[in-house]
Amino acid sequence: MNAGLKVFAPASVANVACGFDVLGFAIEKPGDEIIVRFSDKPGLKITAITGAKGKLPFEVEKNTAGYAAQRLLEHLGETERGIEMEIHKKMPFGSGLGSSAASAVAGVMAVNELLKRPLEKRELLHFAVLGEQLADGAYHADNVAPSLIGGMILIRNNEDLDVHRLPLPQGIYASVVYPHVKILTKDARAVLSDQVSLSKCIQQSGNLAGLVVGLYNGDLDLISRSLQDVIIEPQRAKLIPHFYKVKEAAMNAGAMGCSISGAGPSIFALSANSLIAENVGAAMEKVFHDAKIPNELFVSPINQEGAIKC
Numbered sequence: 001m002n003a004g005l006k007v008f009a010p011a012s013v014a015n016v017a018c019g020f021d022v023l024g025f026a027i028e029k030p031g032d033e034i035i036v037r038f039s040d041k042p043g044l045k046i047t048a049i050t051g052a053k054g055k056l057p058f059e060v061e062k063n064t065a066g067y068a069a070q071r072l073l074e075h076l077g078e079t080e081r082g083i084e085m086e087i088h089k090k091m092p093f094g095s096g097l098g099s100s101a102a103s104a105v106a107g108v109m110a111v112n113e114l115l116k117r118p119l120e121k122r123e124l125l126h127f128a129v130l131g132e133q134l135a136d137g138a139y140h141a142d143n144v145a146p147s148l149i150g151g152m153i154l155i156r157n158n159e160d161l162d163v164h165r166l167p168l169p170q171g172i173y174a175s176v177v178y179p180h181v182k183i184l185t186k187d188a189r190a191v192l193s194d195q196v197s198l199s200k201c202i203q204q205s206g207n208l209a210g211l212v213v214g215l216y217n218g219d220l221d222l223i224s225r226s227l228q229d230v231i232i233e234p235q236r237a238k239l240i241p242h243f244y245k246v247k248e249a250a251m252n253a254g255a256m257g258c259s260i261s262g263a264g265p266s267i268f269a270l271s272a273n274s275l276i277a278e279n280v281g282a283a284m285e286k287v288f289h290d291a292k293i294p295n296e297l298f299v300s301p302i303n304q305e306g307a308i309k310c
């Protein structure tokens with residue numbers, strides 16, 4: 001039997017408060033799994049999709065994972081190869097956890113592994129971003145890059161994929177709460193004004209630079225002061241019920257910072273260690289619980305490996 005191989009690509013938190021479209025980190029769970037194997041019939045075929053409640057297309061050109069993998073196969077001149085792909089969605093769509101990015105990453109990673117790694121992991125980035133672009137219309141790597149290579153990633157420039165891994169002080173943990181409210185990235189991008197005042201631009205630049213310095217120096221107070229989004233969060237907060245209450249609960253429980261995860265509705269907090277992160281997560285979750293909004297909590301170290309063959 002041709003068992004093929006399986007890869008896992010993790011969820012990710014984009015923006016990280018002050019880095020809209022230019023910062024992101026991966027978490028350990030949840031994530032997507034893709035199984036690929038060679039077949040006798042030429043071309044890439046999606047043969048199974050689970051966990052998507054019938055919402056994902058089997059057509060390769062319309063499916064995030066399939067589209068990304070197909071672009072990679074074209075680049076490699078392997079379009080006649082018979083490959084079957086099974087997609088096992090193990091994370092929610094429209095959650096702000098980089099669901100489409102994880103699928104795209106898993107798609108390219110799986111095909112690359114099946115072909116015995118013709119490209120290095122980092123060289124897969126462009127193809128995975130094409131898959132993400134199919135899903136939300138924008139060419140941005142702030143979910144894809146951390147899901148692929150792990151860690152806290154700065155994207156100096158999305159067009160050139162000028163991507164850099166930032167150091168992380170030991171022990172930093174994330175708490176991410178996903179309230180079951182649907183927000184599509186396209187819609188959350190549509191609410192944003194394209195005008196930003198000079199004073200807000202100055203504050204946000206200071207925060208982003210401060211966060212980078214804080215990460216390099218292991219300065220938790222500086223990280224905490226810098227984890228503030230004065231541009232995007234105020235415009236998107238209204239899309240997430242009880243956002244400011246959840247943020248207040250997280251900060252009162254000892255988080256270093258708290259903001260919207262990607263385009264939302266998930267909300268993330270960063271904490272100095274796992275115990276604080278567990279307390280912070282419980283406090284965030286309680287707000288949704290009290291408001292009778294179903295939710296899921298993920299407490300996780302920053303995933304340093306990204307996508308893996310498993």
Ligand code: HSE
Nearest residue numbers: 014021142185262263
């Ligand atoms: N940076 C993106 C946004 C992440 O916030 O719209 C979601 O894909």
